[in-house]
Amino acid sequence: MNIVVCVKQIPDPAEPGALDPNTKTLKRDTKLILDESDAYGVEMALQLADAAGGGEVTLVSMAPNNETAGLRTALAMGAAKAILVSDPSLQGSDALTTSKVLAGAIKRVEGADLILTATESSDGYTGTVPEQVAELLGLPSVTFAKSIAVEGSTVKVERQTEAGYDDVECPTPCVVSVTAGVVEPRYPSFKGIMAAKSKPVDELSAADVGVTAGGWAGAGQEIVAVEQAPAREAGEVVEDDGTGAEKIVAFLENLRVI
């Protein structure tokens, strides 16, 4: 079974991020790492390929400056190869352009039975790419998967809902977005890390994947202004007169968290 995993390479969330005042977007000129959200997709793909008794996991990513650091991490975990689309003309691309680029790259992978993405990325988190990719590829899509099993040409997904989960079935090939935390991403083995260096990464331009009007030009949206989040307002102080516990319960119930 051949699986494609979309992996976004993002600025390290542990480092203080900065906005570019001109473009009002996150600066991406530092080393980028594998988005943790996508580590779950990679792990899921590796487990599914294992369960199917073979097949390849291929990574697809769009990132600036020919960045491969995040891809190498996923290759070290066990993915077989990667396609990277990196092109200055793609700078400023919106989610739809991103999806066109990813769809264009996925088309080049022969015999893909399943395309996995995360539900949303950790930095942009529009959460719109997976469905757009599915639409552009003309494939069915299932979102919020908390587990995936493949039986023949049917994908069985437990789809996370607020109350529990839905059982969903869908024919392959299809696009499935995976929720965070559903599997434990493996550590790359030492051997895997050493092998990752020599695994193939196919670097493509926007034109190679058929996207001509990418970047700022093609964006259907514009960031008009960026404001500081308002300072947090002072909380409510409740003196415990013996009914403190009940007040906490009432407060939490009001928030619908219990």
Place this chain on the structure above:
Amino acid sequence: MIDWSDEQQMLREAVRQFIEKEIVPIHDDLEHGDLPPYDVLRKLFATFGMDVMAREGFKKRIEFEKAVAEAEANGTEPPAKAERSGGMDPSMTMIPIMELCRYSPGMVTAMGVSMGLTAAAISSRGTIAQKERWVPELLTLEKIGAWAITEPNSGSDAFGSMKATARRDGDEYVLNGSKTFITNGPYADTIVFICKLDEGNPPEERKILSFVLDQGMAGLEQSKPLRKMGMHSSPTGELFLSDVRVGRDRLIGETEDVPSGGRAGAKDTFSMERSGVAAMALGIIERCLELSVQYAKDRVQFGKPIGEFQLIQEKLAIMEVHRLNVQNLVFRYIELSQQGQGLTLAEASAMKLYSARAAMEVALEAVQLHGGNGYMAEFKVEQLARDAKVLQIYAGTDEIQITHIAKDLLRR
């Protein structure tokens, strides 16, 4: 080599994540509660495939040795050593050592003695059958090893004053003696016991023999862990042997005719052990420096961060100088090994001497920079300072390293 490669950095990052997830939560039990380090070390090995790699590496080496032995027996041309792409890459062991030492240098001691010293003692002079019997499980940490030379009255002068004996008795040997300060002694499954062959001749003329013992053999007693200053995550103990009977199959090499009466230190073991200490020192220094820089920024006295006082700046500067020097020694060792070259005895000793002293100085200065907090367990530098001290004592004391360096220089 002037910096870690991308792969090496990825390796470090992965090991660091494992340590933060698996070791930090049990750190207090390891350092203050006698929790043996072996299970979590095994998990580390399994997680990164170090056990599989060790097994595969062993299999290749032993197949080669068998082919050579067979050719020698048949009088045919022995096979050429398999062409490897360069030498071995010691960074795969150095990096876990460094990363572990940021939290628990003791775990490295326990690991190093088991898969390093003990396995190497059998690998370097054992027969093929002996290697197959004991080495793979030591390399994977399935079995824990101990290497016992030190005795209550014999330390730096290990061979001169050694009292432990082996006496022939028919086809067997009878072993007696006490060993102390033995890393993993309390828990070891496999023990290399070093002693003198007593043929009724004067002690200084006796041959040095090494035997492999298994836990539970009649007459072998393994003590409880000894209380000590630091390295609490490395259990250290005593071994008592009274009339332990062993067959020749447990005599390493299965021969009494060992080169230079068994006194020649295995050079590979020396440089492995001494470079390992340098990597340990680097881990300790890096962590102490990081904690100190942060503290110098955060701690305010006399209305400013203490990092603005020149006396504090001097401490940070000295720590950085040591960090760079030890790192360069480690890089040099890695690059030499990758090219298939070894260190001279003087170089290995110089590396160990400098690194051990640097780690001690940095850790003590880190305690000083942290003031009263530095003396408290919560701030971690006190533990690293206690741990660092032993780097100047085991694997040859500072004084012994100095004599080795000088001897080598004066011989030229």
